[in-house]
Amino acid sequence: xxxxxxxxxxxxxxxxxxxxxxxxxxxxxxxxxxxxxxxxxxxxxxxxxxxxxxxxxxxxxxxxxxxxxxxxxxxxxxxxxxxxxxxxxxxxxxxxxxxxxxxxxxxxxxxxxxxxxxxxxxxxxx
Numbered sequence: 001x002x003x004x005x006x007x008x009x010x011x012x013x014x015x016x017x018x019x020x021x022x023x024x025x026x027x028x029x030x031x032x033x034x035x036x037x038x039x040x041x042x043x044x045x046x047x048x049x050x051x052x053x054x055x056x057x058x059x060x061x062x063x064x065x066x067x068x069x070x071x072x073x074x075x076x077x078x079x080x081x082x083x084x085x086x087x088x089x090x091x092x093x094x095x096x097x098x099x100x101x102x103x104x105x106x107x108x109x110x111x112x113x114x115x116x117x118x119x120x121x122x123x124x125x126x
């Protein structure tokens with residue numbers, strides 16, 4: 001059996017796996033409750049009444065303003081590669097097109113990426 005341990009109205013502090021409810025209770029600090037759950041939920045909190053665990057949807061890291069700002073900055077910094085009079089050859093321009101498309105596709109290809117985990121496409125050689 002798995003027990004979620006925490007205080008009402010706060011995120012689950014820790015999960016304890018034991019068949020003995022008293023052992024789970026021993027892990028409780030002042031104000032904590034130990035509630036049986038079916039699995040370890042990464043985004044869960046103890047209900048305000050202290051009688052149940054509320055499972056929440058995971059946060060979507062991609063909505064991070066920092067990731068969007070960085071992507072926008074990288075696109076802006078490479079705008080010059082798409083103008084008709086850029087000094088690039090058609091082969092070089094195609095590499096930049098692919099790079100820019102990869103930046104635009106990041107939300108679909110890495111839906112849970114955060115600024116710390118996103119894998120940015122490699123900028124082509126100019």
